[in-house]
Structure formats: structure tokens, C-alpha cells
Amino acid sequence: MKPENPLLPYLSTLQELIDLTPDVKLFRLELNDPDIRESFDYKPGQFVFVSAFGVGESPFGITSVAHRKAGLDVAIRRVGTVTNALHQLEPGATVGVRGPFGNYFPLDEYKGKNIFIIGGGIGFAPLRPIITTVLDYREDYGDLVIINGARSPQDLVFAPEFDAWAASPKTKLELTVDAGDEKWTGKVALIPSVVSELKLSPQNAIAITCGPPIMIHFTLIELRKLGFADNQIITTLEGKMKCGLGKCARCNVGEKYICKDGPVFSMEQISQLIEQF
Amino acid sequence: MDFSEEIRSKAKELLESGTVDCIIGYERATDGVVARPLFVYQPSNVDRLIFDQTCAHNLTKYLLNRKDKATAIVVKPCDSRAINLLINESQIQRDKVSIIGVVCPGIVKAGLDNTSGELQDACLTCQQHTPVLYDFLVGEPASEPDVPDAYPDVSGMEDKSAGERRAFWEEQFSRCIRCYACRQVCPGCYCLECFVERLDPMWVGIRIAPGENEVWNTIRAFHLAGRCIDCNECERVCPVNIPLSLLNRKLGKEVEELFNFQAGIDAETPMPFSTFDKEEKLGISE
Amino acid sequence: MSEFISKQDLLTWLGQLMGERNLVAPTRVDDLLLFRKVDRVEDIVFDFDNTTMSPKEWFYPSSETLFYVEQKDGQTELIPAAIEKETAIFGIRPCDAQGMAMNDYPFLEEPADALYMQHRDKTALIGLACITACPECFCTSMGCGPHDPANVDILLTEVTDGYIAQVLTDKGKTLLPDNLLTTADVSSPPAPVLSEVPSDGIAEKMRQAFDEPFWDRLADRCIHCNICSYVCPTCYCFDVRDYTDKERIERVRSWESCQSPGFTRLAGGHDPRSTKGSRLRQRFSHKLLYFPRQFGALGCIGCGRCVRACPVNIDIREIIKDVQQLGVKSEA
Numbered sequence: 034m035k036p037e038n039p040l041l042p043y044l045s046t047l048q049e050l051i052d053l054t055p056d057v058k059l060f061r062l063e064l065n066d067p068d069i070r071e072s073f074d075y076k077p078g079q080f081v082f083v084s085a086f087g088v089g090e091s092p093f094g095i096t097s098v099a100h101r102k103a104g105l106d107v108a109i110r111r112v113g114t115v116t117n118a119l120h121q122l123e124p125g126a127t128v129g130v131r132g133p134f135g136n137y138f139p140l141d142e143y144k145g146k147n148i149f150i151i152g153g154g155i156g157f158a159p160l161r162p163i164i165t166t167v168l169d170y171r172e173d174y175g176d177l178v179i180i181n182g183a184r185s186p187q188d189l190v191f192a193p194e195f196d197a198w199a200a201s202p203k204t205k206l207e208l209t210v211d212a213g214d215e216k217w218t219g220k221v222a223l224i225p226s227v228v229s230e231l232k233l234s235p236q237n238a239i240a241i242t243c244g245p246p247i248m249i250h251f252t253l254i255e256l257r258k259l260g261f262a263d264n265q266i267i268t269t270l271e272g273k274m275k276c277g278l279g280k281c282a283r284c285n286v287g288e289k290y291i292c293k294d295g296p297v298f299s300m301e302q303i304s305q306l307i308e309q310f
Numbered sequence: 311m312d313f314s315e316e317i318r319s320k321a322k323e324l325l326e327s328g329t330v331d332c333i334i335g336y337e338r339a340t341d342g343v344v345a346r347p348l349f350v351y352q353p354s355n356v357d358r359l360i361f362d363q364t365c366a367h368n369l370t371k372y373l374l375n376r377k378d379k380a381t382a383i384v385v386k387p388c389d390s391r392a393i394n395l396l397i398n399e400s401q402i403q404r405d406k407v408s409i410i411g412v413v414c415p416g417i418v419k420a421g422l423d424n425t426s427g428e429l430q431d432a433c434l435t436c437q438q439h440t441p442v443l444y445d446f447l448v449g450e451p452a453s454e455p456d457v458p459d460a461y462p463d464v465s466g467m468e469d470k471s472a473g474e475r476r477a478f479w480e481e482q483f484s485r486c487i488r489c490y491a492c493r494q495v496c497p498g499c500y501c502l503e504c505f506v507e508r509l510d511p512m513w514v515g516i517r518i519a520p521g522e523n524e525v526w527n528t529i530r531a532f533h534l535a536g537r538c539i540d541c542n543e544c545e546r547v548c549p550v551n552i553p554l555s556l557l558n559r560k561l562g563k564e565v566e567e568l569f570n571f572q573a574g575i576d577a578e579t580p581m582p583f584s585t586f587d588k589e590e591k592l593g594i595s596e
Numbered sequence: 597m598s599e600f601i602s603k604q605d606l607l608t609w610l611g612q613l614m615g616e617r618n619l620v621a622p623t624r625v626d627d628l629l630l631f632r633k634v635d636r637v638e639d640i641v642f643d644f645d646n647t648t649m650s651p652k653e654w655f656y657p658s659s660e661t662l663f664y665v666e667q668k669d670g671q672t673e674l675i676p677a678a679i680e681k682e683t684a685i686f687g688i689r690p691c692d693a694q695g696m697a698m699n700d701y702p703f704l705e706e707p708a709d710a711l712y713m714q715h716r717d718k719t720a721l722i723g724l725a726c727i728t729a730c731p732e733c734f735c736t737s738m739g740c741g742p743h744d745p746a747n748v749d750i751l752l753t754e755v756t757d758g759y760i761a762q763v764l765t766d767k768g769k770t771l772l773p774d775n776l777l778t779t780a781d782v783s784s785p786p787a788p789v790l791s792e793v794p795s796d797g798i799a800e801k802m803r804q805a806f807d808e809p810f811w812d813r814l815a816d817r818c819i820h821c822n823i824c825s826y827v828c829p830t831c832y833c834f835d836v837r838d839y840t841d842k843e844r845i846e847r848v849r850s851w852e853s854c855q856s857p858g859f860t861r862l863a864g865g866h867d868p869r870s871t872k873g874s875r876l877r878q879r880f881s882h883k884l885l886y887f888p889r890q891f892g893a894l895g896c897i898g899c900g901r902c903v904r905a906c907p908v909n910i911d912i913r914e915i916i917k918d919v920q921q922l923g924v925k926s927e928a
Binding site: 037038039040041042086087089090091112113114115116127129271272273275276278279280281282283284285286287288307308310 | 832
Binding site: 339340341344346347348349367371372375485487488489490491493494495507512515516517518519546547549550551 | 625626627628630648649658659731813816817819820821822823826827835837839848850851852853856858872903905907908909911913914
């Protein structure tokens with residue numbers, strides 16, 4: 034039964050819950066209705082609302098890729114009432130899914146270019162499907178540099194995939210933390226300084242970044258210093274949302290709605306927005 | 311009554327001397343009849359200030375937005391009680407506020423002009439025409455009125471049967487639209503997260519409907535028991551004319567009878583519901 | 597010559613409508629005038645300026661159940677809410693009807709809001725032209741007018757002993773039987789003259805004034821309640837929450853206001869509009885700049901309710917005048 038009301042969720046089942054960090058879990062979801070499951074198509078950058086029925090609903094970036102036809106994944110950080118309730122679910126539980134919403138990373142436009150992925154903490158979640166797509170269609174894209182940072186080693190998101198990423202052709206993985214632990218032998222540096230140290234070249238390149246506002250702010254400074262133009266720097270914004278349809282009038286930045294006109298924006302588009310956050 | 315000149319000259323003096331950065335007072339509203347709050351930052355703007363019997367607003371809530379800044383504020387006696395409350399509950403510092411108190415003969419009914427002489431109901435039982443706290447006083451203090459019955463509205467309600475009272479309040483709260491103007495205007499409502507916003511546990515939801523409306527209004531009244539300084543702002547701002555003061559005054563009357571306490575008379579007397587005594591009053595019938 | 601319905605026939609007709617569908621009309625509730633469902637024609641008020649609350653609650657209720665979820669024996673079922681009964685709203689003013697047309701833009705834009713669409717489809721509007729105007733009315737400056745027949749199914753204009761009736765849509769034709777109408781040699785009284793508000797080019801001026809300290813100064817006195825948004829015919833922000841009652845879960849949508857502190861606060865604590873000025877600016881920018889840019893029409897229809905209801909006299913007419921002036925000052 035396809036809901037005609039865009040505020041009605043699709044019933045879905047939680048297949049698997051995987052701990053990624055102490056407060057982030059990967060949720061593998063499957064839409065119950067086979068017709069809806071078959072036609073549910075989405076692109077990197079888009080998001081869904083996941084309902085913990087009886088508690089509420091929140092928006093999450095989709096971290097899986099539709100072309101693999103391997104279910105719908107979201108990475109959820111436990112930070113409030115709804116995410117707390119979702120974290121306490123067991124495989125087999127019924128949740129609601131609404132979507133997909135929003136625009137997407139125009140990966141077709143990035144073909145042939147070098148892709149620099151710069152993500153911090155849970156901000157890395159919406160960037161992961163870009164990496165998956167680039168690696169699944171490796172010949173279509175240039176060099177891939179992945180900078181993944183977090184507060185500490187245990188807060189790095191998608192650790193189970195690091196080896197595969199690092200081993201991929203023309204791919205460089207840089208992990209960095211704000212503070213290491215006894216076992217950590219990798220970089221201890223803030224993400225913007227890693228960007229600067231790697232001397233990423235803006236030549237035929239796109240930089241895609243997501244993370245806490247302060248990380249984006251300083252990363253932007255470094256990228257601009259390296260010569261990246263604002264239309265070469267892409268990010269994905271978040272805002273408090275209730276509908277995902279541009280109807281509850283809450284997630285706007287000036288005249289643009291993050292849920293409809295975004296969440297993917299280039300820095301050029303952001304600098305033209307009336308409201309600056 | 312019109313004290314506009316006195317207010318303007320005091321405001322000019324305080325701004326020019328650098329005693330304060332801002333005066334919170336009143337000016338004429340766009341209908342040319344009633345008043346509205348005015349924030350004056352420059353001495354050149356003091357001529358906008360007025361004070362007459364249309365100045366209904368209690369401006370003291372605004373002090374909570376300027377906690378660390380030196381501010382002057384124009385207060386009526388009821389408003390001055392709110393300042394005592396806020397000092398008593400450690401929400402503002404006395405030395406940051408310059409209080410311009412006004413001797414008040416009463417505020418006219420909503421929508422009427424200064425000359426009408428028809429006072430709002432709340433002013434008819436007022437027992438304090440001179441502010442309880444001030445740095446500067448405008449107007450001549452007169453002897454306080456003798457008000458034999460300070461709560462005729464409450465007694466009138468108490469005389470009704472439980473069934474009648476229930477029906478009355480159900481009808482009143484059914485009109486509530488949960489605009490929270492009552493809470494926003496009240497100097498006693500300053501919680502950073504109001505109980506109505508709590509999700510876990512969810513005391514009250516977001517449903518604008520009878521049931522939830524009753525819980526919202528009655529719990530707010532209970533949170534103000536022993537704290538409400540009876541300025542009548544909640545009732546004045548309510549867009550659907552719910553007699554909110556009646557509820558708050560009922561609880562105020564109870565506290566006065568039980569604890570011999572009225573909120574806002576001074577800033578030192580321990581408040582009944584935030585004071586723990588080893589020897590508590592245990593039974594109501596004591 | 598005009599189509600005419602006598603007062604007596606109007607009352608008879610309204611009585612008939614009451615039997616077949618919900619009839620919503622202005623009625624006295626204590627000292628207020630509100631649009632409520634009426635069961636007796638005597639309860640309808642005909643002589644009034646406008647209601648305290650707009651009729652938007654009949655298309656977009658202050659609280660509305662979106663769906664139920666029942667979980668039994670390991671099975672989950674989702675039951676959407678649906679609007680069944682037909683409604684007629686009598687006594688809606690042209691400005692409010694324009695307001696409802698404005699709400700159609702966000703709600704019916706793809707993907708359309710199903711419940712709002714059902715309300716709209718099942719509701720007929722019987723408008724009442726304005727003979728007098730309140731001091732706060734300014735609809736003529738906002739793209740509307742006291743006798744404007746757009747956006748209603750039937751428009752009635754009061755004359756001696758009855759009303760001129762303009763039947764404007766098929767829905768209106770079905771609703772009002774021909775046999776109640778006669779042709780009479782009456783003409784409409786002149787429309788009341790309203791005070792003017794300089795709304796020409798306001799969107800561009802709002803854009804220019806966006807970063808002015810004007811908004812912070814105005815917000816000094818704003819108490820950030822929800823009154824303006826709730827009385828307004830064209831404000832449509834909402835909140836959504838789940839309720840659990842035994843085995844049944846209900847998801848409810850309710851009105852909310854961009855003025856509330858915490859409207860944009862995220863779970864982690866970050867709030868992009870934490871200042872009073874930014875929230876106040878949001879409401880007026882939405883009405884006078886974003887809505888026109890998005891949909892090509894002003895988001896304010898000049899009914900004046902917010903002006904009457906605001907406890908601290910934040911007056912959109914004054915704001916429009918001031919913003920027009922701000923542009924002039926910065927050019928000087």
C-alpha cells in the first residue's frame with residue numbers, strides 16, 4: 034500500500050544494528066512492502082525520516098547506495114529522545130521510513146575529476162555513499178582522497194571499511210583524531226591542518242566536506258587558501274526538520290529550504306543565501 | 311495622570327551620565343491610544359517615552375534579557391514586586407538595575423485612552439499604589455488604600471459548587487490556543503526549558519485541545535504558587551480572554567492564608583516553596 | 597440588476613445546509629467572535645468586522661491526527677486519518693479567503709499534503725463582503741479588497757433586506773439552489789476605504805534591510821509568544837509529535853510558531869536562530885520576501901489580526917513603512 038500522504042511513513046524492519054562508535058550505530062533497514070522496496074530509489078546526499086513509533090521521527094542522511102540493492106542504511110548518533118529510542122531497538126523491530134528527500138551530490142558532473150572527501154565525526158555519514166559510488170565506478174573518477182577525522186580513535190566512523198578504502202586504486206585514506214590513545218599510531222591533528230598539510234590541488238578537483246560547523250568553517254579557510262573556488266567546495270547542511278517537504282517552514286536558510294533545495298549546497302550557493310548561519 | 315515629562319528627564323539624566331546603557335519604558339502605540347514597551351539607548355530618543363494610565367505592561371521580564379548590563383526600568387507598584395521576586399530568586403542583580411518607580415492610580419481598561427477613568431478590574435483591589443522598591447520615585451506617595459476584601463473574585467468562585475467550577479474551567483481552557491503569551495510575559499516564568507517542552511517524560515504534549523490545555527494552565531499556576539506577584543499581565547495578553555489571574559490569585563490567596571506570605575513585598579523573605587525548614591508545617595489543619 | 601437573496605431565504609438556506617453538512621459560521625464564544633460549527637441559525641452572527649481567530653483552523657486544524665499505528669501480536673498496522681464530512685464556511689471575509697488561497701501554495705505544492713487537500717476539496721466558502729472595515733485592516737495594500745470575489749464559491753454583499761449573491765464556482769452553484777435567488781434592481785454599496793500601507797516593492801526593500809540592526813531593536817519588545825502566528829490566516833509552521841495510549845500510537849501535527857525560542861534548536865543543542873532579532877526577522881522575511889520569491893504572492897493579506905492581538909504592538913504596517921524608509925536612508 035503506497036501511502037498517498039507524504040507524511041505517512043513506509044513500514045520497515047530493522048535488519049541489523051552495528052556499533053560503529055560508542056554513540057553511533059549503523060541501522061540496516063528493509064522496507065516491508067516489496068513494491069515500495071523495489072521502486073525506492075535514491076542518490077548520495079539524500080535523506081530519510083526514520084520513525085521510532087510512539088516516540089517520534091528524525092531526518093538522517095542515507096549512507097548506503099541504491100545501485101548495490103543491498104537495503105537502506107543510516108548511521109545514527111545517539112543525541113536526543115528519538116535517536117535514543119532508535120538505539121534501543123532490536124533487530125526485527127518495526128520502524129517507519131519516509132523519503133527519500135532532498136537534492137543529491139551531482140556525481141555525474143564530477144566524473145573525471147579528483148574527489149576530496151573531508152568529513153568529521155557523524156558528518157562523515159552522508160559522504161560515505163560518495164566513496165562507495167566512486168569505488169564501484171572507479172574508472173569514471175580521478176584521484177580519491179579521504180580525510181576522516183574524529184575526537185578520538187573510537188569515534189572514527191565506518192572503521193570496518195577503512196582497509197578496503199585504503200587498498201583501493203588511486204585512493205588515499207588519511208585518518209586523524211583530536212586526541213589519540215595508547216594504541217593509536219596515526220595522525221593527531223585537526224582536519225583543517227590535514228587539508229593544508231596534504232596541499233590538495235584545486236586543479237580539476239571537487240572538495241566535499243561535512244561535519245561540525247566549526248570544522249567546516251576552518252576547513253573552508255584552508256581550501257580557499259589552496260585556491261579552491263567556492264563552486265568547487267560542496268557541503269551538506271543540517272537543520273531541525275519536521276516534514277522534509279518544505280511545508281512545516283522550519284529548516285529554511287533564507288528563502289531556501291534545506292529539505293528541498295538542499296541539503297547539498299556548494300559554497301557558492303551558500304554565500305548567495307540571504308541568511309548566513 | 312501623566313508623568314511623561316518626569317520620566318523623560320530622569321531617563322535623559324541616566325543615559326547621559328552613563329549610569330545605564332538602556333532605559334526600558336513606554337511609548338504610544340500605533341493606534342495613538344494605548345501604550346507599548348520602548349527601549350531607549352540614546353538620550354536623543356527620550357522624548358518618545360510616556361507614562362500615563364495606559365501603561366499596562368509589566369516590563370520587568372525584559373530585565374532577564376539584559377542580566378549583565380546596566381539598565382533603568384520604569385515600574386508601577388505591581389511591577390516593582392516582580393523585581394523583588396527576581397532578586398530573591400537570584401535572577402537579576404540589584405546593582406545592575408536603576409528603578410524608576412511611579413506612584414500609580416491605576417491602569418485603564420484595554421483599548422481606552424488616558425482620560426477615560428475606567429480602571430481595569432485588577433486595579434480595583436490593588437493595595438499598593440507606591441512601588442515597594444525604587445531608586446527614583448515619580449509622583450507623590452499617598453497613604454495606601456484600605457481594601458477590606460482583596461480577593462472578591464476568588465471568593466465568588468469558591469462559593470460555586472465543584473461541578474460549576476469544573477464546567478467553568480473546562481469551557482475557559484477549551485479556548486486556549488497554547489500561544490504561551492501568558493508564560494512569555496510572566497516575570498516568574500523564566501525556566502530555560504519549560505515543563506511543556508520536556509519530551510522525556512512528556513508531561514504535556516503539543517496537542518492544542520482540552521485535556522492538554524487544562525494540564526498546561528493548571529501546572530503553570532501551581533509553579534507560580536507563592537511566586538506570582540499579581541500583575542495581571544497573563545490575563546491581559548491572553549488573546550482568547552481566559553481569566554488566568556483568577557487561577558493564580560486563588561493560589562496566591564491560599565499561600566497567604568497558609569504561610570502568611572505575599573510574593574514580591576521584599577527581596578529577602580524566604581519563599582515558601584523553595585525553602586526547606588527542619589520544622590515544616592505538616593498539616594493544613596494545624 | 598443583480599442576483600438577490602432575501603435575509604429570510606438566506607436563513608432558511610443556512611438551516612438546510614446545517615442538515616447536510618458541517619456549517620461553520622462566526623458565532624459568539626464568551627466575548628470573542630470565532631468560526632465554529634453551528635447547530636442553530638440563531639447562533640450565527642451576521643453583523644461583525646472579523647473574527648479573533650482566522651478560519652484557517654478549518655483547513656489546517658490547530659491539532660490534527662495524521663495517522664494511527666496499532667501494534668498487536670507482532671503485527672504493525674498504519675491507519676491514515678481521513679476527512680469524511682462536507683463543510684461549508686459561511687461569513688468568510690475576502691481577505692481570509694485570499695489567505696486560504698495563499699496556504700494552498702505550500703500545502704498543495706507537490707507532494708501535496710493529503711489532509712489539507714481533503715479539507716479544501718470538501719469545504720465550500722460562502723463569503724461575506726465587507727461593508728465597514730476595522731481600523732487595522734489593510735487588505736487593499738496586500739493584493740485583495742473588501743468586495744473581492746476571488747477565492748470564494750459564493751460572495752454575499754449586504755443590501756436592504758438581503759444580500760446580493762454572486763455565485764462564482766460550480767461548487768457554489770451546487771450549493772445554492774436557483775429558486776432562492778431573484779433578480780433585483782440593487783447595486784453593491786461602495787467598498788469601505790482602507791488606510792494604505794506602502795507595500796509596493798516591499799520584497800526588494802526587505803532584502804536590502806536584512807542585515808540592519810532594525811530587527812534586533814524591534815525584537816527588544818517582542819515576547820516571543822505564538823499569538824501572531826496563531827491568529828494569522830497565512831502562517832502555517834507546524835510541529836509533529838507521537839502519542840502512545842495503550843497499544844495505539846497516534847502521530848499528531850499541531851501549530852507552532854517560528855517566534856518560539858527553540859524553534860530551530862537541534863537535538864545536539866545548536867540553534868541557528870537563537871537571537872530574538874533573527875527569529876523576528878524570519879517571520880516578516882517569510883511573509884514579505886521569501887513567500888513572494890517562492891510563490892509570486894505576498895504572504896500577508898492585510899487582515900490586521902496580528903496588529904490587534906500582539907501584546908506589545910508589533911505592527912506589520914509600521915514595519916512595512918519603516919523598511920521602505922530604511923532603503924531610503926541607506927541611499928542618502
